[in-house]
Amino acid sequence: MAPTTWERKDLLGLEGLSAAEIETILDLAASFKTAPPADDLGGRTVAFIFTEASTRTRSSFEMAAKRLGADVLSFSPVGSSLSKGETLLDTFLNLQAVGVTHFVVRHERSGVLEELAPLLKASVINAGDGWHEHPTQALLDLLTLRDRWGSFKGRKIVVLGDIRHSRVARSNLFALKKLGAKVVFCGPTPLCPDDFSALGATVEHDVEKALKGADAVNVLRLQIERMDQGFVPSLADYALSYQLTPARADLMKPEALVLHPGPINRGVEIASEVADGPRSVILEQVANGVLARMAVLSLCEKGRSLA
Amino acid sequence: MPEQMIVTGGLVIDPARKLEAVRDVLIEDGRISAVAAGLHRKPSLKGVPSIDAKGKWVIPGLVDMHVHLREPGREGDETIATGTKAAARGGVTTVLAMANTEPVCDTPSQLSFLRAKARTDAAITVLFAGAVTLGQKGEKLTEFAKLRAAGAAALSDDGRPLMNAGLLRRALEYAKDLGLLVIDHCEDLSLSNGACVHEGPAALRKGLKGTPWAAETVQVVRDIALAELTGARLHIAHVSAAASVDAIRAAKKRGIRITSEAAPHHFALNDKDLPGYDADWKMNPPLRGADDRLALLAGLADGTIDAIATDHAPHGCAAKSLGMDLAPFGVIGLETSLAVALTDLFHKKVLTRRKLVERLSSGPAGLLGLKAKGTLAPGSDADVVVVDPDAIWTPEAPFLSKSRNTPFAGRRLKGRAVTTLSGGRVVHAL
Ligand SMILES: [Zn+2]
Numbered sequence: 001m002a003p004t005t006w007e008r009k010d011l012l013g014l015e016g017l018s019a020a021e022i023e024t025i026l027d028l029a030a031s032f033k034t035a036p037p038a039d040d041l042g043g044r045t046v047a048f049i050f051t052e053a054s055t056r057t058r059s060s061f062e063m064a065a066k067r068l069g070a071d072v073l074s075f076s077p078v079g080s081s082l083s084k085g086e087t088l089l090d091t092f093l094n095l096q097a098v099g100v101t102h103f104v105v106r107h108e109r110s111g112v113l114e115e116l117a118p119l120l121k122a123s124v125i126n127a128g129d130g131w132h133e134h135p136t137q138a139l140l141d142l143l144t145l146r147d148r149w150g151s152f153k154g155r156k157i158v159v160l161g162d163i164r165h166s167r168v169a170r171s172n173l174f175a176l177k178k179l180g181a182k183v184v185f186c187g188p189t190p191l192c193p194d195d196f197s198a199l200g201a202t203v204e205h206d207v208e209k210a211l212k213g214a215d216a217v218n219v220l221r222l223q224i225e226r227m228d229q230g231f232v233p234s235l236a237d238y239a240l241s242y243q244l245t246p247a248r249a250d251l252m253k254p255e256a257l258v259l260h261p262g263p264i265n266r267g268v269e270i271a272s273e274v275a276d277g278p279r280s281v282i283l284e285q286v287a288n289g290v291l292a293r294m295a296v297l298s299l300c301e302k303g304r305s306l307a
Numbered sequence: 308m309p310e311q312m313i314v315t316g317g318l319v320i321d322p323a324r325k326l327e328a329v330r331d332v333l334i335e336d337g338r339i340s341a342v343a344a345g346l347h348r349k350p351s352l353k354g355v356p357s358i359d360a361k362g363k364w365v366i367p368g369l370v371d372m373h374v375h376l377r378e379p380g381r382e383g384d385e386t387i388a389t390g391t392k393a394a395a396r397g398g399v400t401t402v403l404a405m406a407n408t409e410p411v412c413d414t415p416s417q418l419s420f421l422r423a424k425a426r427t428d429a430a431i432t433v434l435f436a437g438a439v440t441l442g443q444k445g446e447k448l449t450e451f452a453k454l455r456a457a458g459a460a461a462l463s464d465d466g467r468p469l470m471n472a473g474l475l476r477r478a479l480e481y482a483k484d485l486g487l488l489v490i491d492h493c494e495d496l497s498l499s500n501g502a503c504v505h506e507g508p509a510a511l512r513k514g515l516k517g518t519p520w521a522a523e524t525v526q527v528v529r530d531i532a533l534a535e536l537t538g539a540r541l542h543i544a545h546v547s548a549a550a551s552v553d554a555i556r557a558a559k560k561r562g563i564r565i566t567s568e569a570a571p572h573h574f575a576l577n578d579k580d581l582p583g584y585d586a587d588w589k590m591n592p593p594l595r596g597a598d599d600r601l602a603l604l605a606g607l608a609d610g611t612i613d614a615i616a617t618d619h620a621p622h623g624c625a626a627k628s629l630g631m632d633l634a635p636f637g638v639i640g641l642e643t644s645l646a647v648a649l650t651d652l653f654h655k656k657v658l659t660r661r662k663l664v665e666r667l668s669s670g671p672a673g674l675l676g677l678k679a680k681g682t683l684a685p686g687s688d689a690d691v692v693v694v695d696p697d698a699i700w701t702p703e704a705p706f707l708s709k710s711r712n713t714p715f716a717g718r719r720l721k722g723r724a725v726t727t728l729s730g731g732r733v734v735h736a737l
Contacts, residue, residue, distance in 0.1 A: 015512075109630050110514035111584030132514030167514060198508030
């Protein structure tokens, strides 16, 4: 079983976690591969509050909750009423009152859960907040890499693309640094400002330099609307400089891995040959997502009963 | 018999007269009538009510040239009555109220209404800025001469920048003819666009949209050019960026008539101090980087920054609970400006006590052309503050302001106003 270093009821991000806590989650997630999960969430109810659509993350979480024996409550937020802080708290309190024990929340505002979670008895799990963190996505990335590597020490991981607006990039950075890896952020300056170096990332705007000798690259999705906002002049222009092409992928170590949080814009941030090629572990990531989320739900349930 | 009061035995600090000595201060009919040693022993002054200021400072009341009183339009957040009580508690005896009320203060009748309201409601002196443009829309100039005749103390669209350089040029030219000060909130909206904090590592870490320091500085540099072109006086509100301070310093050296102010939160805090996502820490301009803060300290010390002004901006809890990105900008400051200035400028040896009083009182009084304010010279208004520079206290709700949006709540401060007199009347006493 996992070491008992976990005492939290919530998972709001990876920045505040210790390396040992992150390892605890990964160990438990890995253990689910061989040992079937216990009925850790039997009799519990997990509610989903998503103010942004995300079929992937949501179905992965639902699968995880069901495999742990939980009931699942889907809550459809009505219009924009949830965008106001006090309304969101009311929603939580009401759902908690009818028996919800776990909230899985996706919200378009950074940090929205930090003030709400301490006010609740239920567990709160961040399924992505604004541009801030997406901890379970990073955990499934870590799980995928650790399966291959065993340890992160001395590894070089490139995160490529729209780093500025990416909660995945931040969660990856916070966790990978703690586990001893080197993280290189790469993208055009408007999407990858140099100030990220103050957070512990190596910032590199030349994709060839960034990829040279890397152990893995995590390619981020480029939101098409960034073009209208003036962050990139055109998709083609972005692709010319930053698309992960087969030639660029070959600059990495021969055994290096390609990750992508999906959904993929084929031919924009990544070439199809690479996305479907031998280095790609994109579908492994999806499978590991369920395991990582099971581990988080299960640990937060234990933390909740401690509190 | 005139109505008299005497403040005895305090260290009188009056930068306007380069006076720093233990003196008694005699007040008669709302004005300072004498400042001298041993007045209280005079037989003719036996029995006059007195305030013992031994071991304390006695300084001219603070002049805060940048406050928002929210009346009319948002009386739930603040009124002239509550805002001026808060001011009195903080040792502030004169405020300049900005024009971004609802409706905007852009007509003589609006100004007259506000001045009448202040005569009945205010605990201290309230001056009013008139808007530079109608409705603060940045399109058409207001009637400057009529506004001045109705008692406008300055002109400002604060809350919004004057984005149109051609319009600002004309505003400066008309204001110069009338002797009015134009105060500009410098922010290039195409650079600040939707941001809620300073652009830098702290914003990146939290995933919040930041505004770069350059959003301020490009406008400051433009304003300097227009002040030079027109020869008019131009005052830069709430300077926050190091590059702005450098530009203003260089402009002053070249004799351009530009002045500036800094707010206590900007010189006491930086963006790394921001705890989590608490919108009580959201203001415009935002808390900048550590180097920007140091540049403000240097600017305050060498006089590049002429005045300390709070940008007191009350917002109720409901609005501030909307979260960092949606909540309105602004923090309150009237009850803490003197204490923060003492803590972070005097006790940390950034400013001498005389320079501190200059930035808080005589400096801004001079910018607004107030002859009877910002000094304890005989004949001036008896706006007097007794200060305990060493009192340790922690600002906490309830505040006298109707709002409580301040980053200084719970922070240990050293120094505060013990007694505040406005026009010879006690308006605050601990
Ligand atoms: Zn302003």
